[in-house]
Amino acid sequence: MTMSLPLEEQKKILLDRMEENRRNYRNNFIQQFSTTETSTALSGNSGAFPRSHTFKLLTQHPYLIGIVLIAALAGSRGSLRNILKKNLAFSTDMLKSKVKMLVVPVIIRLFRSYIRY
Secondary structure, three states, X not given: OOOOOOHHHHXXXXXXXXXXXXXXXXXXXXXXXXXXXXXXXXHOOOOOOOOOHHHHHHHHOHHHHHHHHHHHHHHOOOOHHHHHHHHHHHHHHHHHHHHHHHXXXXXXXXXHHHHHO
16 A cells, blocks of 8 residues: 655645646637737737628728618619608607607696695
């Protein structure tokens, strides 16, 4: 039978092993980070907004997107004027309902407070 090591030596061996693992993880992380950093620098993506190609296209070519949108609306069934009228009517109806939801309760509260006093 082999003689067991004293607890202090076992503790030192474990601590040395843990320190070595930490060093290995740190080195791997640094290497991984540096390769990721160089690949993003080469691809032109620095990690800043926007990341997706679609949003990059939208932010880099807003006039082109606007022209395409107008052409699509003009080419769709019905005239652009009818589409705008429908959307405007829908928005005004929605705005009226929001005003009713906000104003009517206030008026009721004011009326109740007037009746109490």
